[in-house]
Amino acid sequence: MNKTSIVFAMLLFLYFPSSQALVINSVGDEVIEDFSGFSGTGFSPSPLSGQLDSNTWRVTGLSGGAGSFGGTHDTGDFARGSASGSVSTGGVYSFDLAGSGPSLGVQPTGGDFTAGEVTLRILNDTAMTLNALSVSYDLFILNDQLRSSLFNFSYSHDDLIYTDVLAGETSSAGVADDSPSWEGNNFAFMLSGLNILSSESFYLRWAGDDNSATGSRDQFGLDNIGVTGFADMASTSVPEPESLFLMAAGLLMLGCRRFMAGRT
Numbered sequence: 001m002n003k004t005s006i007v008f009a010m011l012l013f014l015y016f017p018s019s020q021a022l023v024i025n026s027v028g029d030e031v032i033e034d035f036s037g038f039s040g041t042g043f044s045p046s047p048l049s050g051q052l053d054s055n056t057w058r059v060t061g062l063s064g065g066a067g068s069f070g071g072t073h074d075t076g077d078f079a080r081g082s083a084s085g086s087v088s089t090g091g092v093y094s095f096d097l098a099g100s101g102p103s104l105g106v107q108p109t110g111g112d113f114t115a116g117e118v119t120l121r122i123l124n125d126t127a128m129t130l131n132a133l134s135v136s137y138d139l140f141i142l143n144d145q146l147r148s149s150l151f152n153f154s155y156s157h158d159d160l161i162y163t164d165v166l167a168g169e170t171s172s173a174g175v176a177d178d179s180p181s182w183e184g185n186n187f188a189f190m191l192s193g194l195n196i197l198s199s200e201s202f203y204l205r206w207a208g209d210d211n212s213a214t215g216s217r218d219q220f221g222l223d224n225i226g227v228t229g230f231a232d233m234a235s236t237s238v239p240e241p242e243s244l245f246l247m248a249a250g251l252l253m254l255g256c257r258r259f260m261a262g263r264t
């Protein structure tokens, strides 16, 4: 590498700081998280290979403590490693789904994720105010136990007040399947009426809890999250007062002409 290349690489490093969130940097372009490379080894603000960025992801409701944005959570419940799915120890896993690779997995227990939350922080890095988000994701469920558990979706502007999305409510079945295998459920909806200013964050959340029946709990794997930001062009093209005056004058003239034409 020559000197010019080294300087260029340094400038690139300075220009693109470490990620603070899942970044939307272009209106109308989908950003996808498929957990490629995630091996269930925890969360860190400077993630090592196999970890998730804690600036982007937060898991709470585990007996090992509450995760935090920007914190380091790389042991115990936060880092249960990779598994095919049939586990019993509570916590966060990389569940390797046949055909879909790693997912962000959760095994709820009496002390873990009942209730608990997985929260994704998104950053509007466009120059526009985003008025709508198209959100899609796959939720894989391994129904191998007797209990039914919830895994519901909501969103927030401030990470304090969350709005539930009816179409994002789901639960695993109670009675276990005879031959349990991962079943994929695709969710897709448009969140509208938003007001995400440029450089502001937005939050998507999946909340788990016990639903019905008793016994051990099923496993969940979140995957293939797609987010597209939209700016409401209509709100930026409100006519100026001068335009409204010209429009009113035009309508008045048209009315006069029709009136005169009606008299002849």
Ligand SMILES: [Ca+2]
Binding pocket: 034, 035, 036, 100, 101, 102, 103, 223, 224
């Ligand atoms: Ca995946």
Ligand SMILES: [Ca+2]
Binding pocket: 143, 144, 145, 146, 147, 148, 172, 173, 174, 175, 176, 217, 218
């Ligand atoms: Ca079940």
